[in-house]
Amino acid sequence: MTDTSHSPDGALARPFDGPATDAALRRFLDGLPGVDAVGLEQRAATIGTRSIKSSSKAAALDAVLSLIDLTTLEGADTRGRVRSLVSKAITPDPSDPSVPRVAAVCVYNDMVHHAVEALGAHHAGSGGDIAVAAVATAFPSGRASLAVKLQDTADAVAAGADEIDMVIDRGAFLSGRFGQVYDEIVAIKNACRRSDGGHAHLKVILETGELSTYDNVRKASWLAILAGGDFIKTSTGKVAPAATLPVTLLMLEVVRDWHLGTGQRIGVKPAGGIRTSKDAIKYLVAVAETAGEEWIAPTLFRFGASSLLDDVLMQKQKLTSGHYSGPDYVTVV
Amino acid sequence: MTFLDYAPAPESTAILDLKSEYGLFIDGEFVDGDGGSFATISPATEKHITTVQSASAADVDRAVAAARRAFEGPWSRLSGSDRGKYLFRIARLVQERARELAVAESLDNGKPIRESRDVDVPLVAAWFFYYAGWADKLEHAGVGSAPRPLGVAGQVIPWNFPLLMLAWKIAPALAAGNAVVLKPAETTPLTALLFAEILQQADFPPGVVNIVTGAGDTGSALVTHPGVDKVAFTGSTAVGRAIAKQVAGSSKRLTLELGGKAANIVFDDAPVDQAVEGIVNGIFFNQGHVCCAGSRLLVQESVHDEVIEKLKRRMATLRVGDPLDKNTDIGAINSAAQLERIRALSAIGEQEGAERWSPACDLPENGFWFAPTIFTGVDTSHRIARDEIFGPVLSVLTFRTPAEAISKANNTPYGLSAGIWSDKGSKILAVANELRAGVVWANTFNRFDPASPFGGYKESGYGREGGRHGLAAYLASTAGAAVVQTEQATKPKKGRTT
Numbered sequence: 099m100t101d102t103s104h105s106p107d108g109a110l111a112r113p114f115d116g117p118a119t120d121a122a123l124r125r126f127l128d129g130l131p132g133v134d135a136v137g138l139e140q141r142a143a144t145i146g147t148r149s150i151k152s153s154s155k156a157a158a159l160d161a162v163l164s165l166i167d168l169t170t171l172e173g174a175d176t177r178g179r180v181r182s183l184v185s186k187a188i189t190p191d192p193s194d195p196s197v198p199r200v201a202a203v204c205v206y207n208d209m210v211h212h213a214v215e216a217l218g219a220h221h222a223g224s225g226g227d228i229a230v231a232a233v234a235t236a237f238p239s240g241r242a243s244l245a246v247k248l249q250d251t252a253d254a255v256a257a258g259a260d261e262i263d264m265v266i267d268r269g270a271f272l273s274g275r276f277g278q279v280y281d282e283i284v285a286i287k288n289a290c291r292r293s294d295g296g297h298a299h300l301k302v303i304l305e306t307g308e309l310s311t312y313d314n315v316r317k318a319s320w321l322a323i324l325a326g327g328d329f330i331k332t333s334t335g336k337v338a339p340a341a342t343l344p345v346t347l348l349m350l351e352v353v354r355d356w357h358l359g360t361g362q363r364i365g366v367k368p369a370g371g372i373r374t375s376k377d378a379i380k381y382l383v384a385v386a387e388t389a390g391e392e393w394i395a396p397t398l399f400r401f402g403a404s405s406l407l408d409d410v411l412m413q414k415q416k417l418t419s420g421h422y423s424g425p426d427y428v429t430v431v
Numbered sequence: 432m433t434f435l436d437y438a439p440a441p442e443s444t445a446i447l448d449l450k451s452e453y454g455l456f457i458d459g460e461f462v463d464g465d466g467g468s469f470a471t472i473s474p475a476t477e478k479h480i481t482t483v484q485s486a487s488a489a490d491v492d493r494a495v496a497a498a499r500r501a502f503e504g505p506w507s508r509l510s511g512s513d514r515g516k517y518l519f520r521i522a523r524l525v526q527e528r529a530r531e532l533a534v535a536e537s538l539d540n541g542k543p544i545r546e547s548r549d550v551d552v553p554l555v556a557a558w559f560f561y562y563a564g565w566a567d568k569l570e571h572a573g574v575g576s577a578p579r580p581l582g583v584a585g586q587v588i589p590w591n592f593p594l595l596m597l598a599w600k601i602a603p604a605l606a607a608g609n610a611v612v613l614k615p616a617e618t619t620p621l622t623a624l625l626f627a628e629i630l631q632q633a634d635f636p637p638g639v640v641n642i643v644t645g646a647g648d649t650g651s652a653l654v655t656h657p658g659v660d661k662v663a664f665t666g667s668t669a670v671g672r673a674i675a676k677q678v679a680g681s682s683k684r685l686t687l688e689l690g691g692k693a694a695n696i697v698f699d700d701a702p703v704d705q706a707v708e709g710i711v712n713g714i715f716f717n718q719g720h721v722c723c724a725g726s727r728l729l730v731q732e733s734v735h736d737e738v739i740e741k742l743k744r745r746m747a748t749l750r751v752g753d754p755l756d757k758n759t760d761i762g763a764i765n766s767a768a769q770l771e772r773i774r775a776l777s778a779i780g781e782q783e784g785a786e787r788w789s790p791a792c793d794l795p796e797n798g799f800w801f802a803p804t805i806f807t808g809v810d811t812s813h814r815i816a817r818d819e820i821f822g823p824v825l826s827v828l829t830f831r832t833p834a835e836a837i838s839k840a841n842n843t844p845y846g847l848s849a850g851i852w853s854d855k856g857s858k859i860l861a862v863a864n865e866l867r868a869g870v871v872w873a874n875t876f877n878r879f880d881p882a883s884p885f886g887g888y889k890e891s892g893y894g895r896e897g898g899r900h901g902l903a904a905y906l907a908s909t910a911g912a913a914v915v916q917t918e919q920a921t922k923p924k925k926g927r928t929t
Contacts, residue, residue: 132854134874137705147545149440149757157434351704358740386435387748394434 113359118324123276127320133312133348142344148383155379159414162378163190166200166407167231167367167400170431171335177212180205182431184216187228191411192429200407201396202229202261206237207250210257222260231261231301235286238334240265244282251289261299262290263331268308271318283325301367302327306345307337315345319352329365335402340370343380350388357389366393369402375413378406435748440757442544446531452482455490455644456627458497459637464490466645471620474541475754475763475798483620486643488652494612494641495658498583501638502610507580511567518563518605520633525556528629532622536594537754539621541763541799542717544755554879555598561881562602565902569607572899575908580608581684582660584905585653589666590616590765591720596665597623599896601640607905609661610639614653617646618766651677659683661905665722668890686894686904688722688886690819691847693868694840695725695876699734701852705874707741710825713850713876715749715761715803719823720769723848725876727816728827729836735829739807746803747790761823764799773801773822780806780815785826811842819845833858837865846888850876869895
């Protein structure tokens with residue numbers, strides 16, 4: 099994983115000189131090519147017409163499963179619900195042990211230790227294959243002091259979170275304080291350090307629904323990568339619209355361009371609103387045809403979703419049995 | 432198998448219920464002609480699809496006579512709103528039979544089902560809906576307060592968008608109250624014959640639309656027929672020129688929509704990723720068999736390398752193959768003759784020193800195929816920068832300033848279309864004003880709408896199709912119509928006696 103992530107001190111090739119001031123960042127971000135909304139949406143629509151059938155569909159469904167961050171982010175979350183979620187992450191389909199496991203479970207900060215405990219030997223931190231992701235930095239609004247955000251992050255890391263899903267300060271971004279957004283990401287990245295010298299992977303949530311324009315999404319994507327994000331993530335799931343195919347396509351173009359320029363691979367995570375296998379497969383097509391097939395891997399692409407898993411399981415059952423099952427044939431959390 | 436090797440997803444041809452042989456559609460019936468018959472084949476497999484008739488001059492005569500009877504009989508006496516009802520009926524039937532028409536089009540033409548399904552057939556329906564709405568509003572078409580139809584229109588259409596070109600020709604002609612005789616292209620008659628079935632289904636008055644299949648001789652017989660009042664042709668500039676000569680000196684009205692060598696201009700401030708999509712759509716849409724294709728890419732030198740690198744990456748994801756597979760992006764070249772022309776011009780491009788590149792792609796063994804190709808380092812004097820290739824071949828030229836872009840874009844005998852890519856609206860408007868092209872797309876390419884007039888400058892032809900202008904091409908002002916009527920009254924009605 100180390101080859102796909104930045105070092106926390108930001109020692110990567112920077113496309114501009116000098117300190118990351120508002121003015122320097124604005125000059126750089128404004129110099130990026132614009133995004134034509136009609137053209138972007140047209141390309142996304144064409145990607146959506148790809149017809150993924152038979153063997154390709156089976157492979158795609160397995161890939162989708164292995165890319166899911168199985169998520170519960172409710173005020174009503176309890177230890178019991180988190181344990182139930184973890185149990186489903188470990189055994190997605192009790193009737194078919196060959197079904198791949200999801201990539202991670204994603205929970206609030208204070209639920210991390212419950213998730214780690216429930217995962218036991220399956221936890222990535224204990225040599226298992228399921229990571230624990232924690233939303234932090236005053237998720238979902240991000241409206242708190244930097245000190246609180248740093249403490250929020252440090253708590254989650256200390257409790258065993260392998261991945262931190264932070265939110266950017268959209269207010270600062272929209273009022274042009276790019277330096278502040280940048281500095282905050284750098285600071286949170288530092289707070290992701292673990293005592294053993296490693297660091298939790300940082301996913302930077304742009305909340306594209308609040309950024310409003312595709313040009314803003316592109317700028318915020320570059321800003322997050324420049325500041326050291328390992329992943330760029332569309333949404334918290336608490337704001338509509340959440341992930342859309344055009345927005346994700348645009349972010350995939352950014353990570354492709356970053357890779358072409360620096361050789362580094364950054365991950366992308368659409369989150370919120372992806373509920374069906376059919377939709378998820380469209381995202382896979384976008385990944386493969388834009389960034390490239392090597393991005394179809396848990397280190398570089400994730401779905402933030404809660405109900406998607408059930409639909410994928412039902413689709414898989416349909417592929418093997420030839421008929422549709424129903425929601426009673428997949429487990430509830 | 433990698434994920435990108437999508438498993439085959441072929442559209443079924445079971446929906447087609449084709450006859451083994453089709454006659455000529457004259458006076459509301461399929462009838463035998465006396466010009467012999469020929470086969471239409473699938474360009475993707477070279478397999479036989481069906482047999483169609485080759486209309487002789489006498490057959491064309493019968494068709495024109497039937498159109499004349501229909502025009503002077505029920506059709507011209509119908510109210511505009513009743514004519515509109517017939518057109519609305521066609522539009523709805525096209526929508527109902529959309530899948531069947533799309534499959535037939537891809538089978539006969541070789542274009543990908545994605546395009547026939549998502550572009551051609553929906554536009555066909557849109558064209559009929561649009562002109563159906565005009566049928567009772569002709570006094571607003573801009574040709575005076577009491578416009579009159581011209582009479583019988585002889586229409587000859589090409590093979591690149593067989594059903595769509597039929598719609599572009601027939602919809603405005605009928606809305607204006609004309610009767611028509613249409614000749615589809617020799618290699619792509621299938622959807623026109625299915626359209627004849629739709630006319631029967633719509634209970635059209637016999638003779639209002641007649642469809643005569645055949646090759647160049649049939650077309651020549653049609654456009655020179657003295658009973659034809661209006662000739663509309665879409666096709667090559669060479670044939671268009673011949674038709675203009677044949678029609679010269681007669682009272683026939685003529686519109687020509689001919690070739691093109693469109694410039695697609697990418698400025699350094701363009702939205703690059705969408706520009707790359709637009710370049711791909713501009714030249715690889717419909718295998719480049721598009722008269723308004725963006726076949727000359729003019730890219731600003733400062734972004735040339737970036738654009739070409741991204742274009743090559745994108746081209747590597749294009750899927751060439753079975754037109755009926757839902758994931759195919761580029762289908763078959765329409766005919767062996769066209770493939771030969773594309774090969775010959777591409778070979779000339781190499782000889783002249785341009786650098787040729789195609790992505791690695793496996794082409795099927797049977798059928799007519801050509802990999803998507805770009806030539807970089809093309810100069811304005813190269814033949815591939817001047818001649819219309821009409822295939823999936825892009826010539827890339829560079830420019831340094833807007834003035835140079837404009838001068839290179841206009842440096843062609845054609846003038847059908849052009850594209851401009853820039854994030855700066857004022858630049859787009861300023862450049863568009865200077866381009867001598869009938870259609871200028873800004874930050875998009877190859878987009879069509881029935882409300883928008885389409886047509887060319889210079890050797891790309893004259894007259895406009897689409898919109899109010901397209902309707903006016905089938906109407907005479909009251910004074911003009913009176914002359915036409917008088918001529919018809921005194922003219923020997925040749926067509927009727929045979």
